Amino acid sequence: MCGIVGYVGQREALPLLLDSLKRLEYRGYDSAGVAVLENGGVVIQKNKGFIADLEGILRASPAVTGLAHTRWATHGKPSRENAHPFLDCSGKLALAHNGIIENYQELRERLKAEGHTFTSETDTESMVHLLEKHYQGDLRDAMRHALKEVHGTYAFVAVHKDEPHVVVAARNESPLVVGLGTDENFIASDVPALLKHTQRVLYLMDGEVVHLTPERVDVEDAEGHVVTREPQRITWNVEDAEKGGFDHFMLKEIYEAADAIHDTLLGRDIAQELNGLLRPVRAVKLVAMGTSYHAALVGKYLLENVARIPATAELASEYRYSTHPGDKPLVVLISQSGETADTLGAAREARRRGCPSVAISNVLGSSITREVDATLYTRAGIEIGVAATKTFIAQVTLLTLLAIHLGRESGALSPEAAHRLKEGLRSVPRAVTAVLNDAEAIREVAERYAQAHSMFVIGRGVNYPVAMEGALKVKEISYIHAEAYAAGELKHGPLALLTAETPVVAVAVKDATYEKTLSNIGEAAARGSPILAIGTVGDTELEKRVDDVIRVPATDPMLYPFPVSVALQLFAYHLARTRGCAIDKPRNLAKSVTVE
Amino acid sequence: MNAIILAAGEGARMGPFTASEPKVMIPVANRPILEYVVSALVGVNLRDITMVVGYRRERIMNHFADGKAFGAHIKYVTQAKQLGTAHALLAARGSSPEEVLVLPGDNIIDAGLLSDFLGRHEGTSVLLTESDEPERYGVAEVRGPNLVRLVEKPKQRISNLVSTGILAFPPSVFEEAAALGETGSHDLTDVLHELVQRGAVKAVLSGGTWIDAAYPWDLLKANAAALAGLHEVKAGTIEKGVTIRGKVGIGEGTVLRSGTYIQGPCIIGEGCDIGPSAVLLPATSLGKDVRVGAFTVIENSLVMDSAVLGHHSLLQSSVVGEGVRGAGNLTAAAGRASVEMEGEWHTVANLGGMIGEDAELGAGAVLEPGTLLESRVRVAAGARVRGRVPAGGMVM
Numbered sequence: 004m005c006g007i008v009g010y011v012g013q014r015e016a017l018p019l020l021l022d023s024l025k026r027l028e029y030r031g032y033d034s035a036g037v038a039v040l041e042n043g044g045v046v047i048q049k050n051k052g053f054i055a056d057l058e059g060i061l062r063a064s065p066a067v068t069g070l071a072h073t074r075w076a077t078h079g080k081p082s083r084e085n086a087h088p089f090l091d092c093s094g095k096l097a098l099a100h101n102g103i104i105e106n107y108q109e110l111r112e113r114l115k116a117e118g119h120t121f122t123s124e125t126d127t128e129s130m131v132h133l134l135e136k137h138y139q140g141d142l143r144d145a146m147r148h149a150l151k152e153v154h155g156t157y158a159f160v161a162v163h164k165d166e167p168h169v170v171v172a173a174r175n176e177s178p179l180v181v182g183l184g185t186d187e188n189f190i191a192s193d194v195p196a197l198l199k200h201t202q203r204v205l206y207l208m209d210g211e212v213v214h215l216t217p218e219r220v221d222v223e224d225a226e227g228h229v230v231t232r233e234p235q236r237i238t239w240n241v242e243d244a245e246k247g248g249f250d251h252f253m254l255k256e257i258y259e260a261a262d263a264i265h266d267t268l269l270g271r272d273i274a275q276e277l278n279g280l281l282r283p284v285r286a287v288k289l290v291a292m293g294t295s296y297h298a299a300l301v302g303k304y305l306l307e308n309v310a311r312i313p314a315t316a317e318l319a320s321e322y323r324y325s326t327h328p329g330d331k332p333l334v335v336l337i338s339q340s341g342e343t344a345d346t347l348g349a350a351r352e353a354r355r356r357g358c359p360s361v362a363i364s365n366v367l368g369s370s371i372t373r374e375v376d377a378t379l380y381t382r383a384g385i386e387i388g389v390a391a392t393k394t395f396i397a398q399v400t401l402l403t404l405l406a407i408h409l410g411r412e413s414g415a416l417s418p419e420a421a422h423r424l425k426e427g428l429r430s431v432p433r434a435v436t437a438v439l440n441d442a443e444a445i446r447e448v449a450e451r452y453a454q455a456h457s458m459f460v461i462g463r464g465v466n467y468p469v470a471m472e473g474a475l476k477v478k479e480i481s482y483i484h485a486e487a488y489a490a491g492e493l494k495h496g497p498l499a500l501l502t503a504e505t506p507v508v509a510v511a512v513k514d515a516t517y518e519k520t521l522s523n524i525g526e527a528a529a530r531g532s533p534i535l536a537i538g539t540v541g542d543t544e545l546e547k548r549v550d551d552v553i554r555v556p557a558t559d560p561m562l563y564p565f566p567v568s569v570a571l572q573l574f575a576y577h578l579a580r581t582r583g584c585a586i587d588k589p590r591n592l593a594k595s596v597t598v599e
Numbered sequence: 600m601n602a603i604i605l606a607a608g609e610g611a612r613m614g615p616f617t618a619s620e621p622k623v624m625i626p627v628a629n630r631p632i633l634e635y636v637v638s639a640l641v642g643v644n645l646r647d648i649t650m651v652v653g654y655r656r657e658r659i660m661n662h663f664a665d666g667k668a669f670g671a672h673i674k675y676v677t678q679a680k681q682l683g684t685a686h687a688l689l690a691a692r693g694s695s696p697e698e699v700l701v702l703p704g705d706n707i708i709d710a711g712l713l714s715d716f717l718g719r720h721e722g723t724s725v726l727l728t729e730s731d732e733p734e735r736y737g738v739a740e741v742r743g744p745n746l747v748r749l750v751e752k753p754k755q756r757i758s759n760l761v762s763t764g765i766l767a768f769p770p771s772v773f774e775e776a777a778a779l780g781e782t783g784s785h786d787l788t789d790v791l792h793e794l795v796q797r798g799a800v801k802a803v804l805s806g807g808t809w810i811d812a813a814y815p816w817d818l819l820k821a822n823a824a825a826l827a828g829l830h831e832v833k834a835g836t837i838e839k840g841v842t843i844r845g846k847v848g849i850g851e852g853t854v855l856r857s858g859t860y861i862q863g864p865c866i867i868g869e870g871c872d873i874g875p876s877a878v879l880l881p882a883t884s885l886g887k888d889v890r891v892g893a894f895t896v897i898e899n900s901l902v903m904d905s906a907v908l909g910h911h912s913l914l915q916s917s918v919v920g921e922g923v924r925g926a927g928n929l930t931a932a933a934g935r936a937s938v939e940m941e942g943e944w945h946t947v948a949n950l951g952g953m954i955g956e957d958a959e960l961g962a963g964a965v966l967e968p969g970t971l972l973e974s975r976v977r978v979a980a981g982a983r984v985r986g987r988v989p990a991g992g993m994v995m
Contacts, residue, residue, distance in 0.1 A: 103742065105796070154796050156745075176799050209798070265719065269727075269804045270741040270758055418731060425729060430806025433715055 005101040009070040009160040009170040012187020016069040023196040024071045033081035038088040038097035039069030049086040072099035080368040091135035095164045100127040102156035102177040142171045143214045170215040181205040188215045203234045251586045253388035261432035263383035263393040267400045273408040285330045287314040290349045291337035294391040300468030302402035310410035319345040334360045339394040341369020350374035390479045427559035434556040434566045449577030461490040462510035469564045473571030481579035490523040501530035513539040514560035601695035605687045606704030607653030607678040615955025615973040621655045623704040628825035635707045641670040642710025649694045651687045653678045683785030685776040692773045703764040712807030724801040726765040736761035746800040815953045823882035826864035917951035926962040936969025
């Protein structure tokens with residue numbers, strides 16, 4: 004996903020473009036660039052990194068026409084060369100693009116043969132030269148002709164130095180919306196970029212080409228017929244727009260869990276992505292911080308149970324103080340952002356020790372990917388809420404795939420068992436959706452527990468780290484002091500803290516640990532603690548033993564972390580909400596911690 | 600959204616089992632394959648169903664009628680010549696002004712598979728699943744969430760994602776299919792490729808059941824999978840001394856005679872007469888009015904309506920067509936087999952016999968692993984048979 008904005012009017016374009024672009028940062032940020040029409044020429048400035056990184060190098064300009072782009076690489080690495088906008092050979096025409104040009108190879112060969120010079124490997128660049136080829140004094144005509152030769156999904160925005168007060172754009176499948184001002188007009192990938200300047204917008208439809216000047220906006224369809232459409236008035240504010248109808252980013256992102264799993268699974272070939280690395284694997288060390296560390300702990304159980312490979316999980320900040328006797332283990336480094344300082348340090352340490360290493364990250368080309376032998380990407384999309392939700396789910400998805408892969412390699416997992424587990428994994432989005440459909444019940448339960456000062460979260464086996472992650476979510480956003488314990492550990496001390504004022508949240512799903520967890524629940528209940536259980540649908544026995552139940556669908560025992568985590572995320576969210584906390588920006592916390 | 604089920608084909612690779620029935624009506628765990636598709640649709644509340652029928656269409660129409668008994672409203676359109684899937688879809692042109700969901704009628708699916716797809720599809724979309732033998736199917740290449748292309752039975756590995764043939768289209772698909780038909784192409788895959796050229800075709804990976812049965816031996820795998828979801832029903836008469844373990848379904852009017860031992864999952868249709876002292880082992884389906892004689896052992900097999908398997912017979916991993924009569928002491932033991940089907944040789948790890956409808960087998964006949972008898976074959980008492988016997992043939 005990428006974001007584009009365009010401006011034509013009377014005011015200085017550069018600060019306007021930059022400000023609007025920041026409103027699209029949720030669509031991604033790994034490189035950004037601007038193009039403005041200045042002194043009869045096109046001036047392009049771009050940089051790798053956040054929009055702020057671009058801002059840092061930007062030279063002021065009096066230009067009143069321009070466009071800007073923020074990129075989130077899904078294919079092709081983020082770099083200055085691959086950042087948009089692109090210039091044609093003559094340097095007169097600039098273009099930004101969101102989407103994929105399917106036939107760019109063919110266009111590229113043809114245009115090269117016709118003498119055009121390419122400077123990047125992107126699909127977008129072929130469109131710039133195609134526009135150049137068709138340009139005969141009218142950018143709109145050039146766009147219309149060029150589109151006939153382009154297959155794929157796109158939102159294009161272009162400017163030409165010979166038409167200093169014109170922006171031309173076109174879309175197919177990728178979003179584009181026009182903002183109507185007074186003596187100025189805007190265009191952007193999404194409404195939030197426009198709202199500061201206007202509430203009157205015009206949505207473009209597939210195949211349409213739009214011609215913007217400070218005074219006019221003309222829309223035509225693919226055949227060149229004039230399209231008349233009434234502008235719409237947007238009544239919501241900038242934040243609402245980005246949150247897509249949800250009250251908080253965190254809630255939106257919890258609801259994106261099913262998509263995150265699906266997208267992370269789709270078309271996955273772990274063997275190929277590991278690139279023949281590391282065979283045979285005799286031991287695995289999973290290294291991470293925070294939520295990713297909890298994913299690592301889930302991974303430990305998965306690797307040991309599914310792949311029968313000894314696995315340990317370690318906090319990245321502690322990794323350097325540990326040693327590994329015996330074989331050099333495969334080191335798996337997990338970081339959503341790929342920029343976590345502690346985890347980066349551990350990656351370098353792993354290399355120094357000569358261990359093969361694999362990163363699991365959500366950000367293409369992030370720093371950690373340069374420190375390791377291979378990277379597996381979660382495809383959760385950008386996450387804005389500081390409390391990680393869908394990216395945790397996506398990390399566990401990848402770890403399950405990794406465990407299945409290593410289990411097949413070592414022969415510990417039979418083809419039939421692997422098949423069953425994969426089939427279960429493909430059905431996990433449905434289980435997660437079932438939990439989300441039950442959100443109202445979870446909210447009601449959470450409201451009853453929101454006044455607690457302190458609570459315990461317990462689980463066994465693979466659900467122990469899930470309990471830890473649940474406790475972390477509760478701490479992070481609701482500021483309730485929540486501690487996770489392995490259910491069996493409760494009686495070795497912490498039981499002394501249980502009173503009628505300290506609720507216990509118990510993961511008690513129907514797996515091999517069920518009976519034992521029930522007796523631990525009994526121990527806690529005997530101290531008068533209110534008990535909330537996360538249980539399997541249809542388990543009527545559980546209800547008799549506890550005060551409240553949140554239900555999750557039955558799955559393969561090793562796949563319970565998915566629905567249970569989502570249930571705990573929703574529970575934590577509603578606790579925080581009932582308590583009136585700043586959910587998306589909890590105190591003292593930042594999204595990714597880039598200092599050790 | 601309306602559903603269009605493509606059910607016009609014959610299914611020639613099923614050998615003798617499509618002699619008088621279209622492939623979609625072959626029973627698996629005692630329900631025609633097509634019924635699984637209809638139940639899955641009803642399960643996601645898509646009740647307006649158009650069936651494109653052709654080969655032996657009366658068998659389909661008699662079974663489903665207007666669909667009321669299955670909780671659906673079913674309309675039928677006829678595809679006279681089976682030129683291809685896009686051509687079949689065109690037969691249903693005008694049946695829907697809305698988006699359409701197109702499904703092949705010859706795969707066993709469940710509602711879970713469809714609910715995943717319906718929750719995630721957008722515009723033109725294709726439902727994918729993973730396979731351990733992608734080279735048997737149409738393999739998908741995806742980029743991000745989009746389909747790049749489908750390659751039918753690729754020689755080189757592309758991915759493990761295979762198309763289920765289940766597709767969602769905007770109503771304009773009929774125009775696309777018609778335009779492509781003009782150029783002599785009648786396949787929905789070509790329509791998809793055309794749409795990929797022009798914009799995005801979304802790829803959706805789904806959980807849930809998808810079982811493809813191309814060859815008779817695939818029916819056994821499908822049968823076993825379908826039996827895994829069996830509901831236990833015990834009607835009929837169970838005499839004293841019958842042992843039943845695991846999940847077993849027993850139809851009305853069936854008699855299980857004394858000493859019979861059944862290890863589920865097994866399903867037994869209505870009006871059967873089993874034993875005394877017969878043994879049914881896991882993943883066995885017996886249709887209606889089947890008779891199994893004393894001391895006969897049946898394991899992992901699919902036996903269709905009105906078949907008779909006399910005393911002291913052994914049947915392992917076998918498919919027995921309607922009305923087959925075995926006099927007794929019939930042996931069809933499973934083993935590694937090489938079978939020729941439609942000019943291609945297939946090696947199957949564990950296969951017994953495949954016996955077409957109305958075959959007559961004399962006492963003591965032995966079928967070697969992978970033997971295929973077409974319809975109405977007669978085998979003399981004590982004969983040993985291997986390979987393939989054509990319809991109406993006689994083995995002395």
